[in-house]
Amino acid sequence: MINRLILVFISLTALSSLAYAQKADDILGTWLTDEGKARIEVYKENGKYNGKIVWLKEPKNEDGSLKRDKENPEKELRDRPIVGLNLIKGFVFDDDQWEDGEIYDPESGKTYSCRIKMKKGKLEVRGYIGAPMFGRTVVWSRYK
Template identity: 30%
Template sequence: MFRTTMIAAAAALGFLATPAFAADVTGVWQTPTNGGQVEIARCGNSLCGKLVSSNHIRENPTLKDVRNKDESQRVRTLKNLQMLYDFTGGPAKWTGGKVYNPDDGGTYAGTIELIGDNQLKLKGCIVAPLCKTQVWTRLR
């Protein structure tokens, strides 16, 4: 009886040590800056994400990507602009992707890590250790 109780207790502790979230990063996420909302989806074997809304887009839905370092891309609208691409891995961490930041027109190496059912950590780096990290909150 004691042995059965110990096995059950060990199993329960193992369960508690395991992340208790569904590890599905797809959906719409709120960024901590400018009221941004990004929709993350599966794109073939990788993850991608598009900017679906922000404070600036709500004020002017035709707002262009004017800070893009590539002048030929400055005519694109920010609404539905792909800003995350080529992330692979999972189920809770994706690496090898790129993050486009329309605020400065730069593209950075990135990682996405699901840190709970409703939070993810997005990290973008020029080159390590020159990185910025944001925590995004799930909207749906």
């Protein structure tokens, strides 16, 4: 009897962990950033996951002009609009997370290494320099 209970417990544990396992394409769709400033559409291209800004809460400057990538270190890119800008790029799915990608911060013009994990239907996006322990995590929610 005890052996049966142990077998049932092990089976239920294994099944519950499978229910929470991520699939690579679970990241696809539109996500609202942590502060609600932007929506990011995550798409797959050539086997890698990328994301572009498709909406900004405040798409225009005070003078009515479109917000542009003015902090970009590459002078020739400073005039491109923020909406439509690729924010995340080059991610591959491995071991329940998306990794080996980069995230661009248009507010500072800096690009960081990044990894993304999904927990309880939300994305934990961690940008970092060098090692993940030296970074910052933000949480994005799926936009419906």
